[in-house]
Amino acid sequence: MHLTLRQLSVFAAVARHRSYTRAAEELHLSQPAVSMQIRQLEDTVGLALFEKLGKKIHLTEAGAEVFHYSQAIGQQLRELDEVIEALKGVQGGRLRISVATTANYFATRLLAAFSQRYPETTFSLDVTNRKTLLDQLAANETDLVIMGKPPENLELEASPFMDNPLVVIAPAGHPLAGERGIPLRRLQQEVFVVRELESGTRIAMKRFFEERRMQLNTGMEMTSNSAIKHAVEAGLGLGIVSVHTLELELEAGRLIVLDVEGFPIQRHWYLVRCKGKRLPPVAQAFFDFLMGEEAVPALHPGLTTELA
Numbered sequence: 081m082h083l084t085l086r087q088l089s090v091f092a093a094v095a096r097h098r099s100y101t102r103a104a105e106e107l108h109l110s111q112p113a114v115s116m117q118i119r120q121l122e123d124t125v126g127l128a129l130f131e132k133l134g135k136k137i138h139l140t141e142a143g144a145e146v147f148h149y150s151q152a153i154g155q156q157l158r159e160l161d162e163v164i165e166a167l168k169g170v171q172g173g174r175l176r177i178s179v180a181t182t183a184n185y186f187a188t189r190l191l192a193a194f195s196q197r198y199p200e201t202t203f204s205l206d207v208t209n210r211k212t213l214l215d216q217l218a219a220n221e222t223d224l225v226i227m228g229k230p231p232e233n234l235e236l237e238a239s240p241f242m243d244n245p246l247v248v249i250a251p252a253g254h255p256l257a258g259e260r261g262i263p264l265r266r267l268q269q270e271v272f273v274v275r276e277l278e279s280g281t282r283i284a285m286k287r288f289f290e291e292r293r294m295q296l297n298t299g300m301e302m303t304s305n306s307a308i309k310h311a312v313e314a315g316l317g318l319g320i321v322s323v324h325t326l327e328l329e330l331e332a333g334r335l336i337v338l339d340v341e342g343f344p345i346q347r348h349w350y351l352v353r354c355k356g357k358r359l360p361p362v363a364q365a366f367f368d369f370l371m372g373e374e375a376v377p378a379l380h381p382g383l384t385t386e387l388a
């Protein structure tokens with residue numbers, strides 16, 4: 081059989097999600113590209129791998145067999161990768177890291193600082209949503225993840241390394257601009273542009289208001305921080321985002337942070353890995369780098385300017 085590893089990994093993603101659309105999102109491919117890979121694999125195998133019943137897709141008997149073997153092959157390949165990475169050591173190794181959408185605002189700065197220290201290393205960086213990060217950890221598809229606090233019922237090791245305050249943002253010139261100690265209840269008169277339900281930001285925001293027995297008026301829902309910032313700037317509502325996403329807008333005066341009672345919501349960034357996972361040397365070096373003093377200038381660029 082002349083099947084390719086690419087076809088198998090696309091097939092495995094569709095089988096895991098039982099959805100072409102979600103597999104395409106995970107793989108950053110278009111849906112027709114995913115369908116084409118599956119069709120080619122079905123031609124090679126000579127049998128249908130999925131069947132559609134109503135709106136749902138299911139694995140056929142042949143599909144279930146291919147899924148079983150594709151997982152075993154995937155696991156073997158990851159082990160081979162780990163052995164090779166261990167042989168390469170830190171210099172020359174490849175760091176596989178995945179980060180939450182919000183963490184992308186500082187992740188690239190961190191990688192740049194790390195690669196100054198270890199110039200021979202290369203990276204594969206995936207910026208994705210919280211659910212995919214947890215799936216990747218469960219399937220051992222990434223070495224390290226940067227995200228908000230993961231759920232406690234999973235077999236993960238999570239090490240906090242930086243604060244992640246969430247603040248209320250408004251367009252410059254909003255009537256509440258400049259007011260001190262705005263009562264929390266006052267926010268109920270406003271509409272909020274919010275992140276998607278599964279995001280760490282939204283989960284924290286929901287918990288914060290539920291604990292205070294309050295409900296916010298939520299308007300539009302968006303899957304990216306920059307979409308929220310644009311919407312807030314355009315006057316479509318207020319927003320609640322991590323302070324790490326705001327550097328440019330605050331500097332340019334396009335957005336302001338409101339001084340609301342109980343804010344900022346205090347959260348942390350975590351470096352997460354599977355419990356008991358032996359990290360390849362390059363990932364261990366990145367872990368040590370992030371936990372040590374060397375990463376501070378990349379994490380808090382403003383702070384070093386102030387100190388200088």
Ligand code: PGA
Nearest residue numbers: 180181182228279280281
């Ligand atoms: P996000 O941020 O999921 O809201 O992008 C990461 C997190 O806070 O968990």
